[in-house]
Amino acid sequence: MMNNHPPPAVRADGLHVVRGGRQVLTDLAFTVPRGSVTGLLGPSGCGKTTLMRAIAGTQARVTGTLEVLGRPAGSAALRPRLGYVTQSPSVYADLTARQNLDYFAAVLGLPGAERGRQVEAALADVDLTGRADSLTGQMSGGQRSRVSLAVALLGTPELLVLDEPTVGLDPVLRRDLWQLFHRLAEERGTTLLISSHVMDEADRCERLLLMRAGELLAEDTPEALRRTTAEGTVESAFLHLVDRARAADEPWPAHTGQKGRTTP
Amino acid sequence: MSTRTRTPHGATEPVTTRALSPHRTLATARRVLRQLSHDRRTIALLLLLPVLLLVLLYYVFDADRRSFDSIGASLLGIFPMITMFLVTSIATLRERTTGTLERLLAMPLGKADLVLGYALAFGVLAVVQASLATGVAVWALDLDFAGSPWLLLLIALLDALLGTALGLFVSAFATSEFQAVQFMPAVIFPQLLLCGLFAPRDSMQPALEAVSHALPMSYAVDGMTEVLHHPDVTGAFVRDALVVAGSALLVLVVGAATLRRRTT
Numbered sequence: 396m397m398n399n400h401p402p403p404a405v406r407a408d409g410l411h412v413v414r415g416g417r418q419v420l421t422d423l424a425f426t427v428p429r430g431s432v433t434g435l436l437g438p439s440g441c442g443k444t445t446l447m448r449a450i451a452g453t454q455a456r457v458t459g460t461l462e463v464l465g466r467p468a469g470s471a472a473l474r475p476r477l478g479y480v481t482q483s484p485s486v487y488a489d490l491t492a493r494q495n496l497d498y499f500a501a502v503l504g505l506p507g508a509e510r511g512r513q514v515e516a517a518l519a520d521v522d523l524t525g526r527a528d529s530l531t532g533q534m535s536g537g538q539r540s541r542v543s544l545a546v547a548l549l550g551t552p553e554l555l556v557l558d559e560p561t562v563g564l565d566p567v568l569r570r571d572l573w574q575l576f577h578r579l580a581e582e583r584g585t586t587l588l589i590s591s592h593v594m595d596e597a598d599r600c601e602r603l604l605l606m607r608a609g610e611l612l613a614e615d616t617p618e619a620l621r622r623t624t625a626e627g628t629v630e631s632a633f634l635h636l637v638d639r640a641r642a643a644d645e646p647w648p649a650h651t652g653q654k655g656r657t658t659p
Numbered sequence: 660m661s662t663r664t665r666t667p668h669g670a671t672e673p674v675t676t677r678a679l680s681p682h683r684t685l686a687t688a689r690r691v692l693r694q695l696s697h698d699r700r701t702i703a704l705l706l707l708l709p710v711l712l713l714v715l716l717y718y719v720f721d722a723d724r725r726s727f728d729s730i731g732a733s734l735l736g737i738f739p740m741i742t743m744f745l746v747t748s749i750a751t752l753r754e755r756t757t758g759t760l761e762r763l764l765a766m767p768l769g770k771a772d773l774v775l776g777y778a779l780a781f782g783v784l785a786v787v788q789a790s791l792a793t794g795v796a797v798w799a800l801d802l803d804f805a806g807s808p809w810l811l812l813l814i815a816l817l818d819a820l821l822g823t824a825l826g827l828f829v830s831a832f833a834t835s836e837f838q839a840v841q842f843m844p845a846v847i848f849p850q851l852l853l854c855g856l857f858a859p860r861d862s863m864q865p866a867l868e869a870v871s872h873a874l875p876m877s878y879a880v881d882g883m884t885e886v887l888h889h890p891d892v893t894g895a896f897v898r899d900a901l902v903v904a905g906s907a908l909l910v911l912v913v914g915a916a917t918l919r920r921r922t923t
Contacts, residue, residue, distance in 0.1 A: 414923060451765050455921040469921065474767040485758030489694045498693075501686035502768045530697060546762070 402465030404429045404554050404586035405450055409459035412445050418609065419445045422459075425604055425614045427588055429553075432580050434600030435590040436633070442609040443590040444482060447556050450588065451479035464553055475503055478547030482558040484539040488532030492523055492542045495531060496549065503550040517545040520575060537564045544572075548579075555579065557589045561596065573599045597629035605633055612636045679771040687768075687776025691750070692783065705746070705784060709738040709792040717800045724803075731802050732887045733856050735792055735811055736879040739785045739819035741847055747781060747826030748839045755830065764920045774915045778823050785819025786812070806886035810896065814882045817903040821875055824910035831917035850876035855884075875906035 405427035412420040419442045427433045435443050448454035449461055452469030461468040464476055486495045496514040505513055518524045521541040526534065531542050544560055557576075561569045573596075579585040589600065597603055598617050605612040605620070613620055613636055617629050624632040695702055713731060720727035754760040763773060793811050796802040804811070825846055833839040853860070853871040860871045871877045882899035889896070 453761050453765050453921055455919075455923045471767070474765060477765070479762070479765050481758045481761065483758060485762045487690070487694055487759060488757070489697045490690070494690070494693055498686060498690040499762075499766070502683055502763065502766050504680075504682070504767060 401429055402462065403427060404431070404464060405588065406462045407460060410449070410461050411458045412442075412449055412454060413456040414445050414454065420449070421609045423611050425611055427586060427604075428602070429586050430580055430584050431601050432576055432587045432589065432599075433602045433604060434597055435588060435604045435606065436594060436597055436629075437592065437606035437612075439592050441606045443592075443606060444558055446606070447479070447558050447588070447590060451477060451556050453479070475550055476552055477554045477556065478549075478552035479556045480540075480544050480547045480558060480560055482562070484531075484536075484543035486531050486539065486542050486546060488539075489530065491528050491530055492518065492534075492545070493527040495542055496545055499546045500549045505550060513549050513551075517548045520548055521545045522571065537568060540564075541572075551583060552585065554586045554588070557587065559590055559592070561591065562593075569596075594628070594630035594633060603629065605636060607637055607640065610640075612640060679769050679775070683768055683772040684775045684779065687772055688779035688783070691777060691780035694750075695780075695784070701746075705742055706788055706791055709734075709742070709788060710795045712738070713792060713796050713800060724801075727800075728803050729884065729887060730856065731796055731800070732804060732811070732883045733854070733880045735789065735796060736814050736818045736883045737851065737854075737856075737876065738792060739789050739815045740822035740825075740876065740879070741843070742788065743781050743785055743819045743822030744826040744847060745840070745843055746784075747777060747823045748830045748833065748842060749826075749836060751777070751827050751830040752833055752836065752839045756834075760918065761922070764918065770915045770918045773918065774827060774911055777827065778820055778911060781823045782816060782820055785816055785822075789815035789819070804887040805890045806888075806892075806896075810886045810892065811883065814879055814886070814900060814903065817900060817907060818876075818879045821879070821903055821907040821910065824907045824914055827914035828910050828917065831914070847876075850874045853877065854880040856880060875903055878902040878906075 403426045405425075407426075408424045410420060410423040411418065423446070435446065437443055445454060449457045450463055450468055452463075452473065457468070463470075463473055466473055486492075487498075490498070493514060496517055497510065500510040500514055515524070518527050521544050523538065523541055523545065526538060531539055534542070540560065540563075544557070547555055547557070561572055564572070576587050576589065576599075580587055589596075591597075600617065602614070602616055603620060604614050612633070615623070620629060620632045621627065624635040626632040626635050713734065716731055716734065717727055720730070751760075754763075760773075764770075789812055793808055793815070797804075797808055829842040829846060830839060833842060853863070853867060853874055854876040855871070860868055860877065863871065878899040882896055882903065885893050885896040885899065
C-alpha cells in the first residue's frame with residue numbers, strides 16, 4: 396500500500412494461519428502505518444488473538460507475507476522492539492508489581508539505573524505507583540492487566556500489540572488508558588495495534604481493521620467506514636459489511652459460540 | 660496518569676538475543692527466589708520436611724543403627740531430587756499456563772537463560788536444604804559415615820539439579836497441575852524401587868538390574884554409599900557423580916528443547 400522510507404509497522408499480504416488444525420486466518424492483506432493507533436475489531440473467535448500472536452511472533456504455522464517494522468514477524472531482532480500484551484494478564488502473581496517490572500526490564504537488558512527509572516515511569520503510566528509493592532495476585536483483575544500492560548511499556552517499544560487491554564475495566568479507567576495510548580503515539584511515536592470486540596471503542600482509533608470469521612472485512616478510518624456504508628456508527632457499518640459479505644458468500648455459517656456484542 | 664518525554668525512536672541501540680547471557684540468567688534466578696520468598700510455607704516445608712523425615716527414620720530403626728546409616732545416607736540424596744522435581748514441574752507448568760513463558764520467549768530471553776536461571780535458583784535452595792539435612796543427620800542423629808560431608812553435599816546438589824531438569828522436562832507433557840503431580844510417582848518411584856534402596860541391585864531380576872543401570876538415581880545412591888564406606892574420594896564415586904551430573908545436563912538440554920517460541 397505505502398512505500399515510505401521507514402517501512403510500515405505491520406504489513407501483511409496473503410497471510411494464512413492454521414491454529415489447532417483449523418484455518419483461522421484466511422488471505423489477510425493490510426498495512427498498519429507507523430505512529431498510528433489502529434483498532435482490530437471483530438466478534439470473539441474471529442481470529443484477532445491469532446493475528447496478534449502472529450505479529451508478536453509466537454504463532455506457529457503462519458504462511459504468506461507478514462512483516463513487522465520491516466522484518467519478518469518473529470525475527471529475533473524484533474523482540475526488544477515490540478511489546479505484546481496477551482488477553483489474560485501474563486505476570487507473576489507471586490511477585491509485587493515492581494518486582495515483576497524489574498525482572499522483565501532485566502530480561503530486556505536495561506542497565507541498572509535506567510532499569511529503575513523505566514520501572515517507575517511504567518508504573519506511573521498505568522497509574523499503579525501507589526500499589527507498586529502489592530502482590531500482583533492480590534490485585535483486582537483490572538489492576539493486574541495494567542501491570543501486564545506496564546511490562547509491555549518497558550524499553551519503549553516501537554510497536555505495541557495489545558489484546559483487549561480495556562476489557563472488564565470501568566469507564567474512567569478505560570478513558571484514561573485510551574488517553575495513554577494516544578499519548579504514546581503522539582509523544583513517543585509508538586505504533587499501537589489494539590484489539591477489541593466492543594464496537595464503541597472504534598471511534599477512539601485512528602484506523603480500523605474489521606474482521607469476521609478469519610477474514611478482513613474492511614481497513615479504513617472510522618469516518619470513512621461510516622461514509623462508505625452510509626451508516627451512523629461503526630457498529631452498524633460493521634453489520635452492513637457483514638450483510639454484504641454474507642450476500643456475496645454462501646449462507647452465514649451457524650454462529651453458535653460467538654459471544655460478541657455485534658449482533659443487534 | 661503521566662507520561663515521560665523520550666528521545667525519538669531509532670536512537671535506541673538494538674538489543675540482541677544471545678543463547679545465554681549471565682545477566683539474564685542471574686535475573687531469572689533472582690526472580691524465582693523472590694517468588695519463593697513470598698511463599699514462606701513452601702520454604703519451610705522444603706527445608707524442614709527432609710529433616711523431620713530423617714528424625715522419623717532414626718526412630719524407625721531404633722534398634723538397627725547400621726540400617727539407619729545406609730538408608731539415611733541414601734535418603735539424603737533422594738530428598739533433593741524429589742522436592743526439586745515437584746517444585747520445578749509445578750513452577751514451569753505455571754509459566755506455561757499463565758502466559759509468562761509466552762511473554763518471556765517473545766522477549767530477548769535465551770532459552771538457556773530461563774533453564775539455567777531455574778537450575779541456579781533451585782540449586783541454591785537445594786544446597787541449603789541438603790546442608791540442613793546433612794548437618795542434622797551427622798551431628799544430631801549420629802549418622803556414621805567414613806567420607807567427607809562435602810561429598811554428600813555434592814551428590815545431593817547434583818541430585819537436586821537432576822530433579823529440576825526432570826521437572827522442567829515433564830512439565831512440557833502436563834496440561835494441568837493434577838497431571839504434573841502424577842508425573843512424580845511415574846518418573847521418581849520406579850527409580851526409587853530400582854536404585855538399590857530396597858534390595859541390592861545385583862539381586863534383582865536380571866532385566867530389572869539392567870534397567871537400574873540406566874537410571875540416574877541408582878548412581879546417586881551408589882555415590883552416597885561410597886561416601887558412607889570410604890574415607891577418600893574413590894574412582895567409583897567420581898564415576899557416580901559424573902553420571903548424575905551428565906544425566907542432569909542431558910535432561911536440561913532436552914527440557915530446553917521443549918520450550919517453543921512459536922506454538923500452534
